[in-house]
Amino acid sequence: MTPGDAPRGPIAYMAANNMVVRVVTLFLLVGGLFTAFGLVQEVIPNSSLDRVHIVVSYPGASPEEVEEQIIRRIEEQIRGVEGLGRVSAMASRGSGSVIAEFRNGTDIGRALNEVKAEVDRIPTFPAEAERPEVRELTTRQPFLRIIIRGDVPERALNELALQIEEGISALPNVSLARTGGTRPHEISIEVPQRTLRALGLTHEGIARVVRQASLDLPGGRVSASDGEILVRTLGRKDDQYDFEDIIVLTRADGTAVRLGQIATVRDGFADSDLRMRYNGLPAASVDVFRTSDEQLTGISSAVRDYLENSVEPGLPAGVEVGIWFDDSEMVSGRLGLMIKNALLGLMLVFITLALFLEIGLAMWVAAGLGVSFAGAFLVMGALDVTINMFSMMGLILALGIVVDDAIVVGESIHLEREKGAGGLEAAMRGTRQVSSPVFFAVVTSIIAFSTLLTVPGAPGRLMSSIPVVVIAVLAVSLLDSLLLLPNHLSHLPEAGRQAPNRVFALWKNVQNRVDALVRKTADGPLDRGLSLATRRPFVVLAAAAGLFVLSAMLVVSGVVRNRAIVPIEGDIVSADLELPAGTGGDITSRVADRIEAAGLRAVERIAAEHDPTTAGALRNVAVAVTVGQPAQLFDPIGGDAAPVARGHLATVQFRIFDWERYGVAAGDLERVWREEAGEIPEATAFTITSSIIGGDMPVHYDISHPDPDRLAAIAERVVRELNGFDGVFEVKDNLDDGFNELRLELEPASRSLQVTTDHFARQIRAGFYGVEALTVPRGRDDAKVYVRLPEEERNSAADVEEYMVRLPDGGEVALGQIARVSFDRAPSTIHRIDGRRAVSVTADVDAVNATGVQVDAHVVDQIFAPLEAEDPDFAYAFGGQRKQNDETMSALARSGFFALLLMYALMAMAFGSGFQPLVVLAAIPLGMIGTLVGHMLLQLDFSMWSTFGLIGVSGVVVNDSLVMIKTMNDFRDAGMDPREAIIAGSKSRFRAVVLTSLTTFLGVAPLALETSSYAEHLVPLATSVGFGVLVATFLILLVVPALAMVQYQSREWFGRVLGARSR
Missing domain, CATH: 1.20.1640.10 (Multidrug efflux transporter AcrB transmembrane domain)
Incomplete structure (x- = not known):
């Protein structure tokens, strides 16, 4: 040339x-x-959740008051925000929370600003309610948690946690460090009622005096000859002794009465059941967040160096500091697993290529x-x-x-x-x-x-x-x-x-044998198969269609179960406990102790099943127990905790270090722990999970009805139905029996004493909840200062009935004389969805006996469909995994349709034919056959991860089909008979098609056979790709020629028909 x-x-x-x-x-x-x-390494990419979270604290308020005075007003105010979708809300004691979800494509930054503006326009929030907090929910999570534990006073533990938080916050690229497991600081000024009566004081009056006596205020500036001088009044009170020295009143004889003489000032912590312990000792935690452009390993190393060099040398006796979890270890483990399998797959690919x-x-x-x-x-x-x-x-x-x-x-x-x-x-x-x-x-x-x-x-x-x-x-x-x-x-x-080389010569001999085998196969079985495909194309197509139907039956019959999402395991197993509302923290803690003991027994069982040399290492576990604020109060993908601590809730978490080294998965502990724990009769809800992604329940229904009693009855019926379904467990709803409520209503006789509801209610609140006088800074946080009754005067219903109410004229009257006192049950939480009260019913499923899809079909058929027909006010919606999967699959179906149209158009332009692209696209379903067979052989569920692999299979199938069609066309253009061109083209590309399929299968085979829990979500994907391509290859070699022959025969038939008509 x-x-x-x-x-x-x-x-x-x-x-x-x-x-x-x-x-x-x-x-x-x-x-x-x-x-x-x-490249930055992280477990989950930081992303917006398209949700805006609104939280309003209303201290001392009941859930019904929060619903009426906080939640409803927010729902109504934000209704017109552009792009708004579902609005869910929860009213609990002392707090209201609203989550506004926005539709896809909405500018979440603009939506956040609009929601803030709308909430700020609400003029009718109660005066006692705190300023609303409005923020965007994202997937940002702490990547590392530090545990500080020791048998020391709570104050010492908290102060040490704050010191560590400040030190870590100063490290480069640490965006935030936050303490957890600690009660907020609070100063409580407790004045007995007899003292108030003796001195003619009220709690509100004392709070006013305290507020006026504790103040730092700039006074401006004065000009002097040597420059400006700032003027500042100093009077801020910071601790117990400062407050005790405040003069409350001056007697007629000039003597001063100081606060410390009439009140007990407690500089401590809020009255909360929140407590945390780690491996049996009181504990606090520090969560570490990173900036978006820093490597996890680098920050992790810096944090560990700080703890080792700056914290541990100065620790008090009996106090220890350690790492509870570190995402850099998880990322490194998963990345190492991927690299190992990729290198092994690459080696197999190279060997295969070298053989051909x-x-x-x-x-x-x-x-x-x-x-x-x-x-x-x-x-x-x-x-x-x-x-x-x-x-x-x-x-x-x-x-x-x-x-x-x-x-x-x-x-x-x-x-x-x-x-x-x-x-x-x-x-x-x-x-x-x-x-x-x-x-x-x-x-x-x-x-x-x-x-x-x-x-x-x-x-x-x-x-x-x-x-x-x-x-x-x-x-x-x-x-x-x-x-x-x-x-x-x-x-x-x-x-x-x-x-010349002996090794090369030996390898060349192997290549010759492989080449001879390929030629022999092409000239023998393949040639006979192609002869059948071109002479009896509809027989081949019918057989392929039959195989496709049979493979589909694997899913329909349940041999291969269809699951929305197969959860991805983490390194920590968590048990979440909920007791009846109103249960005290001490009782909850004792139940949590039993759950912890069951977890330790589970660890012993797992250790006993392993080699004795590793059993001791398996027992190297860490246990964290939190009472008062369980894990599920956090947004499941990284939102902050709701500002509420409730004593009837608890979380027990286990971590076995170096799971992978001993061949143990977190799911193993989850399963055995559930067996050991058994039923918790006191619990209204109890779940155990090891998932970090896809951990939403596979069964989740959001039920709404305007009648609360009817709503509760429907939820009870659904729970009863789920409990009777084989393979379903951990069934719960978010209804509760509520807590005892003491209700006070003024009698008509109070009017003659000039006692108004406002006057009466504020006195009761001041005595039993307290009057917030002011806040004082404590590190990065503030400590609220309350004036209230001593604890011994506000711990029983009798204390309320005996409370002396101050009248407007200065007199007093017993509460029982002017108010009717009654007991009732009130819900501890109220849930709402789109402006209506709602109940969520959730359950987990045993993958061996049931799937969420099967359970959903049963419940809809037995309960929801009949209810919709007979009760127009009833409504339900799927949540959890089903909701995510439905939205995802719906979007993929729409985009997939347009993708097929675009593929068809491109191939039609390439081939200059309208039929040949259909031949290629018709081969795509062949990949499903091998995918489902692979899932059956490896006993895997078909999930979203499998679908991703199936998309990859379609690419390989299209690649092979295109090459075959192009080669057939080349032979046809050279003047060969159509049938001979189809056979010759298929045989000439036989080696390329087989080689493509073998390398694809061998490239992912190591991962498909991986047993590590780190690869749990990758195995279905690799199985789809490997088995889908392997089986599709052999079908393509016959189906594509058969389709090509049908195209030729159809064109020939139409030509004859049109020719006859023209004559």
């Missing part, structure tokens, strides 16, 4: 231009590796993987995509499908070299022959994965890393296959001219 005859175009230019190819390759490799080491192709060619094809991933890292860095659980899924998915285009190009060049073409000529000719199908195959795969970018809301943003990573890898792989790989392969020594 002379220079003048050299083909032109980008493929020829790059194949002949060594320097450009080397520069581009070096840029991708070096730049990609440099970027990879700088020349070793040098196999090396360059395998090297293309490195170039593709390095280029993808460059894209990830440019788009601020982090290394997280979802992007790692994308990398694993890409590993299974990315080598396909390089194999097709490499195998085509290999064929040209076998025909005797020179290096450069073989590279250009072989690449040009398959460039069109390779290009369109990759583009259609990119379109398929782009559908994942349409998943709405927070789940879509969390999972967006998957398609972004896969698309980046595919795009760079296309660049490498068509523009870089041909140049590399053009420099390979010509076939038969390699230097």
